[in-house]
Amino acid sequence: MRIFITGGTGFIGSYLVSRLLADGHELLVLARSPEAVAAVLDMGAVPVEGELTVPGPWQDEVAGCDRVVHCAAKADDWGRRSDFWRVNVEGTRHMVEAAAGTVDRFVHVSSIAAHRGSGTHDETTPARRGGHPYCDSKAVAEEVVDEAVEKGLNAQLVRVANVYGPRDPHMLPRILEQVSKGRFVVVGDGNQPSNLIYIDDVVDALEAILLQDADPGERFLITDPAAPVISEAIRIAFEALDRDPRITHLPKWVALGVAAFAQAFGLLTGKRPFLTFYAVLAVGNFRTLINDRTMSRLSWSPKVRFREGVGKTVVWWRQTAG
Numbered sequence: 429m430r431i432f433i434t435g436g437t438g439f440i441g442s443y444l445v446s447r448l449l450a451d452g453h454e455l456l457v458l459a460r461s462p463e464a465v466a467a468v469l470d471m472g473a474v475p476v477e478g479e480l481t482v483p484g485p486w487q488d489e490v491a492g493c494d495r496v497v498h499c500a501a502k503a504d505d506w507g508r509r510s511d512f513w514r515v516n517v518e519g520t521r522h523m524v525e526a527a528a529g530t531v532d533r534f535v536h537v538s539s540i541a542a543h544r545g546s547g548t549h550d551e552t553t554p555a556r557r558g559g560h561p562y563c564d565s566k567a568v569a570e571e572v573v574d575e576a577v578e579k580g581l582n583a584q585l586v587r588v589a590n591v592y593g594p595r596d597p598h599m600l601p602r603i604l605e606q607v608s609k610g611r612f613v614v615v616g617d618g619n620q621p622s623n624l625i626y627i628d629d630v631v632d633a634l635e636a637i638l639l640q641d642a643d644p645g646e647r648f649l650i651t652d653p654a655a656p657v658i659s660e661a662i663r664i665a666f667e668a669l670d671r672d673p674r675i676t677h678l679p680k681w682v683a684l685g686v687a688a689f690a691q692a693f694g695l696l697t698g699k700r701p702f703l704t705f706y707a708v709l710a711v712g713n714f715r716t717l718i719n720d721r722t723m724s725r726l727s728w729s730p731k732v733r734f735r736e737g738v739g740k741t742v743v744w745w746r747q748t749a750g
Contacts, residue, residue: 431638432490432531434458434480434523435499437467439597440537440588443631444497445471451635456489458500480519487526495533495638498523501566503539503598505706506694509561516565517572524576524583534583535638536573540623540651542566542587546713551587551647551721560706577645584642586634589651589717590710593627593737594744600665604745607665611674615683615712618659618675623717625652626732636726649719652730658711664735668742680712 431448435441436457445468448455455473458480459465468475478486480500490496502515520536527534543549544558544567555567573583592600606612633650656664659675666673687703694701723729 429495429639430454430456430493432456432458432476432493432496433473433499434497434519435501435537436471436473437464438499439595440591440627440630440634441497441499442467442471442595443593443627444499444634445473447631447635449473456493458486480522481514483522483525487522490523490526491530493531495535496523496527496531497535497537497634497638499537501537501539501569502562504562505704505710506691506700507561509564512561512565513568516562517568520569520572524573524581527583528576528579528581532582533638533642534573534576534581535634536570536583536585537634538570538585538587539566540587540589540649540715540717542570543715546715548716548718549649550718551649562706574645582644584637584644584646584648586637586648586650588630589623589625589649591627591630592624593741596627596741599624600738600741601745601749603662603665604669604742605749607662607669607671610671611676612662612666613676613678614659614662615678615708616658616680617677618657618662620658620712620714621716622655622658622661622734623651623715624655624661624734624737625650625730626734626737629730629732632731633722633726633728636728640726648722648725649717650722651717651719652734653717653719654730654733656734661734661738665738665742668735668738680708683708683712 436445457468457473459475460479465475476486476489541563542555544556555570557564557567687705690701690703
C-alpha cells in the first residue's frame, strides 16, 4: 500500500514510519527541511519536499497515494496563537484539500487536548475550545476534518493521550530530569489519572485504524486504562532512577498562581516561562478517559505496562540526556 505521512520525523510519526516500512508498505513522508529529507531517507522512506502550511506541488503526491496519516502538529504549552493556527488548523486544511476525492482513507491524529478540562471523556466527547491556543487549534482542526467528511472524505479522527517512550520530546524527559535531582512537585493530591500510554501501543492502534475498515468520521481514543495515577507514576520513575522518592504536593490554585507569574514574566522578557497554565492543568485536572469502544472496535489493548515502559525510556534518557 502507498501511504502518505506528515510528521514522519516527529515522535509518533517516526515510530509509525518504521512500523509501516517493516510491514512492507511504500511510504511518502512530507519533509520541510534538508535535515528532514535526510532523516526520511535514513528511515528508508521517500521524502516529499514541502511545507504543510504552504500549498504546493507536494499536494500532488498526496493524490497519488492510497491512504494518509496526518501526524504533524505544533504541540507545546507555550507559543503564539497564530503559530498553532498556521500549523494545526491551516496545515490540516491543506491536507484534506489534497486528499479530497483522491485517497480512500485519511487518518487524522488529534489529541486529548481537544477535550479540555476535568471530567469523564470517551470517543463521543465533543471537541471543545477552552482558551489555550494548542487546545483550541486541535479542536478546530477536528472541525476542518469533519467538514471534509461531510463533503465525502473517508476520514477517521484519533485522539491520543499522553504518549511516552524513547525519543519522547515532551513529557517524560521533563519528569525524569526533575526526579533525577531527587525531588518532584505534584499538583494536587496526585490521585489524578496520568493518562499515559507507551509509544509502541499507540503505533499498534494507529496501524489498526489505518488498515481495518472504519466509518467516515469515526473517532477513536488511544489511552491505557491501566496507567497509574500521577503520584504512583512519579514513584515508579523514582524507582527506575534508583532514587528515594521525595514528593511535594502543591495545591492547584497555588500552582496556577505561580504559572500566572511565570507567564507574565515570559511575556515581558520574551523568554519561555518555567511553568504555564497548560502544564498545570494538564497534570492537575482530574480527567478520566474511557476507551472501551476503541479497544473492542480494533481488537486492541495496550500491552506495555508503565513500569516496563518507563524502564525502557530511562535507558534511552540516560544514553542521551541523563
